[in-house]
Amino acid sequence: MRRLPPLNALRAFEAAARHMSFNKAAEELNVTPAAISQQIRAVENIAGVKLFRRLTRSLLLTDAGQFALPAMTEGLDRLAEGYRAMRRQEEAGVLTVSVAPSLGAKWLVPRLERFRARHPEFDIRIDASDRLVDFHRGDVDLAIRSGAGEYEGLTAHCLMSEFAAPVCSPALMQDAQPLRQPADLRHHTLLHSQWRMQHAFAPNWRMWLKAAGLTDIDAEHGPRFSEDNLVVQAAIAGQGVALVGKAVAAADLRAGLLVHPFGPPTRESHAYCYYVVYPEADADRPKVRAFTDWVLEEAKETEPS
CATH class of the missing domain: 1.10.10.10 (Winged helix-like DNA-binding domain superfamily/Winged helix DNA-binding domain)
Known part of the structure; x- marks a missing residue:
């Protein structure tokens, strides 16, 4: 002292x-x-x-x-x-963004070149982490998180609505026990995201099976992974059926590496939101404003898909 x-x-x-x-x-x-x-x-x-x-x-x-x-x-x-x-x-325009690893790898990073083309004056840093951010200690300027959107002392913009749906390798559709309807899940391995099982707002297999009226399937059994992108990779490898959000799975669905076994999911069920979060006092900082405007535009363009 x-x-x-x-x-x-x-x-x-x-x-x-x-x-x-x-x-x-x-x-x-x-x-x-x-x-x-x-x-x-x-x-x-x-x-x-x-x-x-x-x-x-x-x-x-x-x-x-x-x-x-x-x-x-x-x-x-x-x-x-x-x-x-x-x-x-x-x-110098160093901009540090903290983002959950799965959303960063599957959704944000593939789009960053467009931000750099629009704002070459900013040198972006990506901190892929799920840890809580203390904006008063450290150098993080913004964070992208899923949750309730109520953060004391912080401004939160809903980046995009998200919903979870089952995905799997196309090979499982031709399996000896093919996936045709939700009841067929009793013959397949469920792949779990650990974080989904720990947060009330995040849809998990327990919630999904209950909504589908399937009470005879063990919603806890199966491999568990710390991140959605690991669950996605396991699903691509044909190891089971994953329950993940559209932002994480979209690129692999477009590439044909994953499919929705039960048809296109509805937007109304199992929904939550990703938020762009930063301190209220930083709202007028040029780099914070530039990134927020850009990422909200990106989310708006991809939201319909």
């Missing part, structure tokens, strides 16, 4: 000692000479020493003042250097 007088008081002392003038210090800091004098008295009272000898037409530093000045000047210079480094980070 650093025991220091107020920073403004230290700045007043350093400027006055460097110029040997309250008036010149006041001009540099854009305050009145009386304010400089008041700040210096505050430092003297806290430290318990005199820093200046106030003569009729001049100032003289005391021994304590002379000893402190070089360290104070160096310290304030280092603070200014740190502030310039922060500004360089902002001006």
Whole structure:
């Protein structure tokens, strides 16, 4: 714990000692000479020493003042250097986006080139993580998360509605026990996303089977994976039937690597939402605004599919 007088008081002392003038210090800091004098008295009272000898037409530093000045000047210079480094980070346009790994790999990353073409001034960083983001500690500018959208102190835009539906390899449609209707799932392995089983808002096999009226199928049995993209890969390999969102499965469905075994899913069932989230105070930052506008446009264009 650093025991220091107020920073403004230290700045007043350093400027006055460097110029040997309250008036010149006041001009540099854009305050009145009386304010400089008041700040210096505050430092003297806290430290318990005199820093200046106030003569009729001049100032003289005391021994304590002379000893402190070089360290104070160096310290304030280092603070200014740190502030310039922060500004360089902002001006360099480094934009860090935290996104859930599956959505990042399957939906966001394939589209990033369009953002870079529109905003070459920003150097984007992708942090693929499901961990909670503390925007006040670290360098994440925005996060994309699924959830309820109620985040205290944060602005949240619904990026796109999402719904979960069964997907599998086309090979399972020609299996000895082909998938034709939901009841056929009793003959196949269910592939599970661990995170779906841990969050109330996320559709999982337990919810899906209950909605389908299938009470004789074990909704807990089968391999479990930490991320949806791992479940998708297992489904592509023919290891079972996965329950995943459209954003994660869309590219593989278009490529024919996956199919919906029970026909096109409806939008109304098993729905939730992805959100773009950032601190309320950052709404007008150019890079935050640019990415938010772009990613919402991307989601709007792909939403109908």
